Amino acid sequence: xxxxxxxxxxxxxxxxxxxxxxxxxxxxxxxxxxxxxxxxxxxxxxxxxxxxxxxxxxxxxxxxxxxxxxxxxxxxxxxxxxxxxxxxxxxxxxxxxxxxxxxxxxxxxxxxxxxxxxxxxxxxxxxxxxxxxxxxxxxxxxxxxxxxxxxxxxxxxxxxxxxxxxxx
Numbered sequence: 001x002x003x004x005x006x007x008x009x010x011x012x013x014x015x016x017x018x019x020x021x022x023x024x025x026x027x028x029x030x031x032x033x034x035x036x037x038x039x040x041x042x043x044x045x046x047x048x049x050x051x052x053x054x055x056x057x058x059x060x061x062x063x064x065x066x067x068x069x070x071x072x073x074x075x076x077x078x079x080x081x082x083x084x085x086x087x088x089x090x091x092x093x094x095x096x097x098x099x100x101x102x103x104x105x106x107x108x109x110x111x112x113x114x115x116x117x118x119x120x121x122x123x124x125x126x127x128x129x130x131x132x133x134x135x136x137x138x139x140x141x142x143x144x145x146x147x148x149x150x151x152x153x154x155x156x157x158x159x160x161x162x163x164x165x166x167x168x
Contacts, residue, residue, distance in 0.1 A: 004037045008047030008110065010100045012054070013081035021052070023106040031102060051076070051111035054084035054098050059119055061109070062138035070139060115141040
């Protein structure tokens with residue numbers, strides 16, 4: 001089933017655009033301003049004017065957004081470059097990941113810039129009982145994810161080939 005993410009602001013390292021995007025077979029296949037869904041064949045996610053980023057990691061994104069973007073130390077595009085594009089380039093995943101573009105893997109995050117949180121070891125997803133950021137207040141967090149969590153857990157990485165894959 002295709003997924004259509006509507007009403008979002010797509011943010012890459014080099015630019016931001018207000019657009020919809022369509023995912024098919026876990027790849028971004030179309031980006032446009034007025035994509036029309038096929039009823040009963042596409043799942044529709046309304047991003048509600050939130051940001052759509054290439055994927056990222058738990059607290060790093062909220063901390064850098066709060067203490068970097070919101071304090072005007074870095075731009076939103078630089079933020080995406082630091083949390084998504086550069087790590088994917090470093091690990092040899094670019095150009096399949098790290099950018100939102102047709103043909104790229106649909107490894108995306110819908111970012112809610114207004115969500116407030118306090119970091120705590122009691123609520124994080126890491127396998128440890130302490131957190132060096134305990135008590136830090138953050139603003140901005142992941143919202144709805146277009147790829148179901150069950151599928152995200154099936155990602156695997158091959159040391160021999162350097163390829164990521166996802167189970168079917």
